[in-house]
Amino acid sequence: MLLPVLNVDKAASDQGQYTKTIYNFLESIGINVSLFSLIILLLIAFLFKGAFVFLQKTLASYIRFSLIKDIRIDFCNKYKGMKYSYYTNTSIGYLNNIITTEIGRGVGALNRYTVVIGSLIFILIYITFAVIINYKMTFMVLFLSLLLFTLMRSLSRLSKKISLLVSETNAQVQSLLIQTIYNYKYIKATDSFTHIFKQLFAKINKNYIYQFKSVVLTSIPSSIIEPISVLFISGLVLYYVGFQGKTIAEIFVLVIFFYKAFSYIFRFQSDWQKFNASLGGLEVMSKASRILNNNVEKVGKRQIIAFNKAIELRNVNFSYGSKQVFFDVNLAIQKNKSIGIVGDSGAGKTTLFDIITGLLTPQSGKIFIDGIDCSKLELSSLRNIIGYVTQEPVIFNDTIANNISFWECKSQEGPCKKMIKDAAILANCDRFINEAEMGYETIIGDKGI
Structure with missing residues (x-):
C-alpha cells in the first residue's frame, strides 16, 4: 500500500501498474489523487486489516472454548449412557x-x-x-x-x-x-x-x-x-x-x-x-x-415409581466369557423381606446385584420388578428407587450434608436441611455428625477422612 504514496509525485510513465490501478480506483469513486487521500486510504486499509485480525482471533477463541465446553459436556453424557460392561473393560x-x-x-x-x-x-x-x-x-x-x-x-x-x-x-x-x-x-x-x-x-x-x-x-x-x-x-x-x-x-x-x-x-x-x-x-x-x-446402554420406556410386590429372577443364566456364573437361577425377593446372599469369593454375589440394578444383562432369562420385565423399564427410574451400599465407600470431597443429599437440594435451606437430618437419623449417624467440628457442613475428603 506504500507504493502509491511514494509514487505520488512521479510522472505517469514512471508509475507501475499497481500504482495506476489504485489511482484509477480513487478517481472512479470521485476522489482526487493526492498525498492526503492516499494516506487516508492507507490508514483505512490497515484499519480493516487490524479489524480482520482481531475478529479472526476473537472468533477462534470463542469457537475453541465453546467447543471444549460443549464437547466435554457431551462426553460426560456419553459416559452416563455407556454400558457398564464397556466401562469395566x-x-x-x-x-x-x-x-x-x-x-x-x-x-x-x-x-x-x-x-x-x-x-x-x-x-x-x-x-x-x-x-x-x-x-x-x-x-x-x-x-x-x-x-x-x-x-x-x-x-x-x-x-x-x-x-x-x-x-x-x-x-x-x-x-x-x-x-x-x-x-x-x-x-x-x-x-x-x-x-x-x-x-x-x-x-x-x-x-x-x-x-x-x-x-x-x-x-x-x-x-x-x-x-x-x-x-x-x-x-x-x-x-x-x-x-x-x-x-x-x-x-x-x-x-x-x-x-x-x-x-x-x-x-x-x-x-x-x-x-x-x-x-x-x-x-x-x-x-x-x-x-x-456403539456401546450405549439399551433401556425401555416404561417408568416405575415405587416397589410394591417382589423382585423375581426367572431362569437367569450369566457368564463372563467362558466362565458361567449363574445356571438357571430362579429367585423371588418379596417386599419388606430381608435376605442374605452367601457364597465364596467369585460365586456371583456382586453379579446378582449388578443384574438386578440393570448394570449387567443376563445371556438368557428374565428379571421382573412387580411383574414388569426389566428390559421394558426406563432404567434410571428403576435405579432411583434402589438404595445401594457397595463394598467400597462412595464419598465425595465435599460437606457431609452434600454427600447425603447428593446435591439434590441446597443444604443451607430449611426443607433440604430437614431432609438431610432425617436421613442421618434413620442411618444412626446424626450424633456422630454433630460431634464433628462443623457438623453437617464439615468437609470430608474423597476417602472419608
Missing part, C-alpha cells in the same frame, strides 16, 4: 484423558485449522496484489512454495503419527497415576512406590520423548521461513539492481511488499505442520465418540 485413565486432555488438544487442532484458513485468506490477498505488481515473479515463488510444501509432506505425516502416540501415552500416564492415588494407602503402607513408579516413570519418559519430537518437527518449517524469505528478497534485489539497473530506493517498497507477501506463503507450511501435530487429540475424540455410540 476400558481403562479409567483413557476415559479421564479424553475429557481432561484430548478434547483440549482436539479443539486446538481445529483452532490451528482456522489459523490455516486465515493464512490462506491473507495469501490470496497478497498474491492478488503481487500478480498486479509482477506476475512473473509471483508465479515463480508460488512454484517454489508448492515444491517446498510437497517436500514437507513426509514431516506432516510423521507429526500426525507422533501426535497419536502422545495421546496414547497421555492416557497411560493418567491411568497409572489414578490407580496410584486411589491405592495410595496400600502402596504407602507396603512401601511399594518403587515398583509402581518404575512403570509410571517409564510412561512419563515415553510421553516426554514423543512430545519433544513433535515440537522439533513443528519447529523445522518455522525455522526455515526467515532464511528462505531473506534468500528470495536477496535474489530480488540482485535481479533489479544488478540486471535491471534500478536503485535500492526505487525498489525498496517492492522488496518490503514481496517479503511480507511471501512470508505468509512460507508460513503456511508451518501452520499446516502444527495442525498435523495436534491431530492426535482430534482422532482420539472421534474414535472414542464412535465407540461410545
Whole structure:
C-alpha cells in the first residue's frame, strides 16, 4: 500500500501498474489523487486489516472454548449412557484423558485449522496484489512454495503419527497415576512406590520423548521461513539492481511488499505442520465418540415409581466369557423381606446385584420388578428407587450434608436441611455428625477422612 504514496509525485510513465490501478480506483469513486487521500486510504486499509485480525482471533477463541465446553459436556453424557460392561473393560485413565486432555488438544487442532484458513485468506490477498505488481515473479515463488510444501509432506505425516502416540501415552500416564492415588494407602503402607513408579516413570519418559519430537518437527518449517524469505528478497534485489539497473530506493517498497507477501506463503507450511501435530487429540475424540455410540446402554420406556410386590429372577443364566456364573437361577425377593446372599469369593454375589440394578444383562432369562420385565423399564427410574451400599465407600470431597443429599437440594435451606437430618437419623449417624467440628457442613475428603 506504500507504493502509491511514494509514487505520488512521479510522472505517469514512471508509475507501475499497481500504482495506476489504485489511482484509477480513487478517481472512479470521485476522489482526487493526492498525498492526503492516499494516506487516508492507507490508514483505512490497515484499519480493516487490524479489524480482520482481531475478529479472526476473537472468533477462534470463542469457537475453541465453546467447543471444549460443549464437547466435554457431551462426553460426560456419553459416559452416563455407556454400558457398564464397556466401562469395566476400558481403562479409567483413557476415559479421564479424553475429557481432561484430548478434547483440549482436539479443539486446538481445529483452532490451528482456522489459523490455516486465515493464512490462506491473507495469501490470496497478497498474491492478488503481487500478480498486479509482477506476475512473473509471483508465479515463480508460488512454484517454489508448492515444491517446498510437497517436500514437507513426509514431516506432516510423521507429526500426525507422533501426535497419536502422545495421546496414547497421555492416557497411560493418567491411568497409572489414578490407580496410584486411589491405592495410595496400600502402596504407602507396603512401601511399594518403587515398583509402581518404575512403570509410571517409564510412561512419563515415553510421553516426554514423543512430545519433544513433535515440537522439533513443528519447529523445522518455522525455522526455515526467515532464511528462505531473506534468500528470495536477496535474489530480488540482485535481479533489479544488478540486471535491471534500478536503485535500492526505487525498489525498496517492492522488496518490503514481496517479503511480507511471501512470508505468509512460507508460513503456511508451518501452520499446516502444527495442525498435523495436534491431530492426535482430534482422532482420539472421534474414535472414542464412535465407540461410545456403539456401546450405549439399551433401556425401555416404561417408568416405575415405587416397589410394591417382589423382585423375581426367572431362569437367569450369566457368564463372563467362558466362565458361567449363574445356571438357571430362579429367585423371588418379596417386599419388606430381608435376605442374605452367601457364597465364596467369585460365586456371583456382586453379579446378582449388578443384574438386578440393570448394570449387567443376563445371556438368557428374565428379571421382573412387580411383574414388569426389566428390559421394558426406563432404567434410571428403576435405579432411583434402589438404595445401594457397595463394598467400597462412595464419598465425595465435599460437606457431609452434600454427600447425603447428593446435591439434590441446597443444604443451607430449611426443607433440604430437614431432609438431610432425617436421613442421618434413620442411618444412626446424626450424633456422630454433630460431634464433628462443623457438623453437617464439615468437609470430608474423597476417602472419608
